[in-house]
Amino acid sequence: MSFVDESVLEKAINKMLSEGASYAEARYHEIRETGILLINGAVMGVEQSVRSGIALRAIVSGGLGFASTTSTSTEAVEKAALRAVAAAKTSAAGVKNPVRMSPARLGRAKYSVAEKEPLEDIAIGDKIASLLEEYKALVPERNGFRVPNITMIYSDSVEYKVLVTSDGAYVESRVPRVAAMYNLAAVYGAKRANRFGELGASGGYERLKEFRLSEKIQDDINSLYISLVEAKSPPRGKLDVVLSPEIVGLMVHESAGHPSEADRVLGREAAQAGMSFRATYKEETIGSPAVTVVDDPTIPGSFGFYLYDDEGVAARERVLYDKGKLAELLHNRETAAIYGTESNGAARAMDYLSEPIVRMANTYMKPGDYSFDELIEDIKHGIYIKKYMEWNIDDIRWGQRYVGLEAYVIENGELGEPVTNVALEVTTKELYSSIDAVGKDLVFYAGICGKGEPPQGVPVWMGGPHVRLRGVTIR
Amino acid sequence: MSIDLHAVAESIANKVKNRVDEYIVKLGVENKLMIKYARGEPSVTQSWQTLRLSLYLAKAGRISVSSFSAEKPDEILRKVLDSLELLKPSPFYAPLPEPSGENTEYVDKTIKTIVEEGDATRQVEEIGFSEPGDVAGKIEFWHLKEVLLGSNGADLRHEATSFNGYIRVFEGESSGQWSWTSTSYNPLIARKAIERAEELARQCAKLPKRRIEPGKYRVLLSPMVAGNLVEHIAMAASAGSMIFGTSFFQGRKPGEKVLSEKLTLLDKPRDNTLPGFRGFDDEGVATTNKAIIRKGVLETILHNTKTAKLMKAKTTGNAGWIMPAPFNLEVEPGDATLDELISELRNGIYITNNWYTRFQNHVEGVFSTVSRDAVIVYENSEPKYCTERIRIADTMPRLFSSIELIEKEHWPIQWWEVNIPTRISHILFAEANISLPQ
Numbered sequence: 001m002s003f004v005d006e007s008v009l010e011k012a013i014n015k016m017l018s019e020g021a022s023y024a025e026a027r028y029h030e031i032r033e034t035g036i037l038l039i040n041g042a043v044m045g046v047e048q049s050v051r052s053g054i055a056l057r058a059i060v061s062g063g064l065g066f067a068s069t070t071s072t073s074t075e076a077v078e079k080a081a082l083r084a085v086a087a088a089k090t091s092a093a094g095v096k097n098p099v100r101m102s103p104a105r106l107g108r109a110k111y112s113v114a115e116k117e118p119l120e121d122i123a124i125g126d127k128i129a130s131l132l133e134e135y136k137a138l139v140p141e142r143n144g145f146r147v148p149n150i151t152m153i154y155s156d157s158v159e160y161k162v163l164v165t166s167d168g169a170y171v172e173s174r175v176p177r178v179a180a181m182y183n184l185a186a187v188y189g190a191k192r193a194n195r196f197g198e199l200g201a202s203g204g205y206e207r208l209k210e211f212r213l214s215e216k217i218q219d220d221i222n223s224l225y226i227s228l229v230e231a232k233s234p235p236r237g238k239l240d241v242v243l244s245p246e247i248v249g250l251m252v253h254e255s256a257g258h259p260s261e262a263d264r265v266l267g268r269e270a271a272q273a274g275m276s277f278r279a280t281y282k283e284e285t286i287g288s289p290a291v292t293v294v295d296d297p298t299i300p301g302s303f304g305f306y307l308y309d310d311e312g313v314a315a316r317e318r319v320l321y322d323k324g325k326l327a328e329l330l331h332n333r334e335t336a337a338i339y340g341t342e343s344n345g346a347a348r349a350m351d352y353l354s355e356p357i358v359r360m361a362n363t364y365m366k367p368g369d370y371s372f373d374e375l376i377e378d379i380k381h382g383i384y385i386k387k388y389m390e391w392n393i394d395d396i397r398w399g400q401r402y403v404g405l406e407a408y409v410i411e412n413g414e415l416g417e418p419v420t421n422v423a424l425e426v427t428t429k430e431l432y433s434s435i436d437a438v439g440k441d442l443v444f445y446a447g448i449c450g451k452g453e454p455p456q457g458v459p460v461w462m463g464g465p466h467v468r469l470r471g472v473t474i475r
Numbered sequence: 476m477s478i479d480l481h482a483v484a485e486s487i488a489n490k491v492k493n494r495v496d497e498y499i500v501k502l503g504v505e506n507k508l509m510i511k512y513a514r515g516e517p518s519v520t521q522s523w524q525t526l527r528l529s530l531y532l533a534k535a536g537r538i539s540v541s542s543f544s545a546e547k548p549d550e551i552l553r554k555v556l557d558s559l560e561l562l563k564p565s566p567f568y569a570p571l572p573e574p575s576g577e578n579t580e581y582v583d584k585t586i587k588t589i590v591e592e593g594d595a596t597r598q599v600e601e602i603g604f605s606e607p608g609d610v611a612g613k614i615e616f617w618h619l620k621e622v623l624l625g626s627n628g629a630d631l632r633h634e635a636t637s638f639n640g641y642i643r644v645f646e647g648e649s650s651g652q653w654s655w656t657s658t659s660y661n662p663l664i665a666r667k668a669i670e671r672a673e674e675l676a677r678q679c680a681k682l683p684k685r686r687i688e689p690g691k692y693r694v695l696l697s698p699m700v701a702g703n704l705v706e707h708i709a710m711a712a713s714a715g716s717m718i719f720g721t722s723f724f725q726g727r728k729p730g731e732k733v734l735s736e737k738l739t740l741l742d743k744p745r746d747n748t749l750p751g752f753r754g755f756d757d758e759g760v761a762t763t764n765k766a767i768i769r770k771g772v773l774e775t776i777l778h779n780t781k782t783a784k785l786m787k788a789k790t791t792g793n794a795g796w797i798m799p800a801p802f803n804l805e806v807e808p809g810d811a812t813l814d815e816l817i818s819e820l821r822n823g824i825y826i827t828n829n830w831y832t833r834f835q836n837h838v839e840g841v842f843s844t845v846s847r848d849a850v851i852v853y854e855n856s857e858p859k860y861c862t863e864r865i866r867i868a869d870t871m872p873r874l875f876s877s878i879e880l881i882e883k884e885h886w887p888i889q890w891w892e893v894n895i896p897t898r899i900s901h902i903l904f905a906e907a908n909i910s911l912p913q
Contacts, residue, residue, distance in 0.1 A: 051542075051544050053525070063517065066519055087593055090510060184720070271613070394846075426913075
């Protein structure tokens, strides 16, 4: 497969090298997207987009420059190459620590994700019909409770890339993805609440059926019902808590994945997405031996799937927290060079307008061997938090807060009455150190992770099993 | 990028006009140069020259919106036109309005030259971004040229420039961050932001560090923090947020008192000193300066013609083809100096920067946001110590009903957490709920 005249990329590389670049990189990047917006079962509109262009990077005298162009003509691309070099020289004028690229296992490869039902073969009318069927299956009202706003968004995309670097990488890839998002705004008397959900995977149109979208939305409608109609205020204070995979996935993304991004540790994102506690943390241990967190771009069907990163480095599983100890950082070639190591393939760029920076792909906690019943059986008085409605975390990824939408009291080893507005506000060390048991299940959730300047959103999975926390503060 | 935008837009209009009832072609060239800093040195310089085509099509009540960066959009156009035939009529549909917009232009030649040549070496030196030492942030120069052609007769042009950025200054374990935005190049505006960030970092570096207890506090919010929060207020006043069920003004009507009478929040698309300046919206309707909130009263729900039809209102010239949005925001200044605000703060917390504002309940406005950089705790109006990474965990209506004083100085703010160019002051609040990990 070939989506662009590759000689244009070679010409750009040669132009940058001839203008003094010690490293040059050219990436053709095309994303074709379709989106359908449904509000309360009515098709509001359809959005289609094609973002395509060429992204170039050059290192000149230790300064890093990036340029992009929407035009793929030789003339435009060579002009962009000159801009990349000029940008690199602007950087070089103030650089104290020259940028270098680490050694890496650079790929010369082509790969694509198979689609059982190719996205481009499905007419938009069929996609709309499927979405309407999913909507019709919902039951949004009962006992005075109703969901007057149900917004559903279907989107699919096909991402094509061709990457060439001056030191030998050549990678062509094609990754189709399907995603569905929804927002539910519920009312019961004077009480209101809302819930946002997102599903995503790589693959063809068959993925939409695998989402079981209406079941997921109905389950969230039921959670809103429980929260607004049945739930009481939670007990507060130091309690044993069981977290669901949904919350564990978010937690490992926010407080294991992000702080393990080497560019954050080094301060490259200091004024934007922030830094990392790992820059100053002196201890080896961050959690209990039950905790192992990894990031793996190579999981088939995952939303964050890739086999080679956007610097041409082969992807592999990275162990971030290993049995409670801090382990690998996520690296691109720039950060790996500073650490004197090899890149582990974490460079990702959102599109042709974006430089590749250190990103997660699919971050999850490794399962243990507890069943859910075993996790709760010896809790005398605690809480099970099943779904969240709000979270945030500070800019060094230390202090974090998760607020439960649907939660249950645990009394003498059994689930009791529902509670809501359960706020868990802890530090990263408290959180991971309090985990004494990890479930044997594993569930992934999709998201778009934001970072960079200009901000880049890339698809990721985050997941994990149920886990048990001992003696954490609930508010 | 040299291109006759009007001619290209016309050729696209000619390709679609016989197959649809209505169309709008929006075509723009955006040139941008950004120097990004980390650890006191440039980490990367980025240069963009981007052609963007956006297309609104309607036929028999069916709506399609599309955007392309492709040079040769014919194949994609065909696909979009074919797709339009397969859609269902949208309850969102409303006929395009009469085009009342005006051409607008505010171009700073220095900025235009910088983005065309990709060289800002002299300006970077003039700004002295890295002079405070350990700094991170960005300097951005931006030039946009755009045409909008529509089947409603719209034939409009807009050209504008922007100079914006932000800086985080580190002083030991302390830091301060500030931003600036403008339509023209003025190194002094950047210098002022740099000095403010440096001042905050140094002030905290000199003060002891101490944790605070969770609870209710008087808070002084910097323009960075207040700017982030009023953006959420402005978006809650978008009819789109109300239709999507994500507005804490849901069910409220213009004329109802919703927030403190001390708050007047304006949308100012006709202010050519802020980069969101423009004379027409995406439907070709004239933009106007307007109050979203005037003295605490909800005055304007932001509309395009589609949301206006659904909510039985009139467009306010804030299209977005789908989502109405403000262009530039301004909070009317008060009459107090920053010193007077600090004096009135008495025992309270000065929060200078924040991020990660998240709603646990959009419709009730229940949110929390995390502080970053300098958080200075005052006792008897004297700075006593700095604390860090606390949360405001409150509701928007409650917090913004407790405004006591607004500073008279205005700061033009735009950064990662304040997307819409915003001119705003320090704001003193009587009470905010503060939480943090035990």
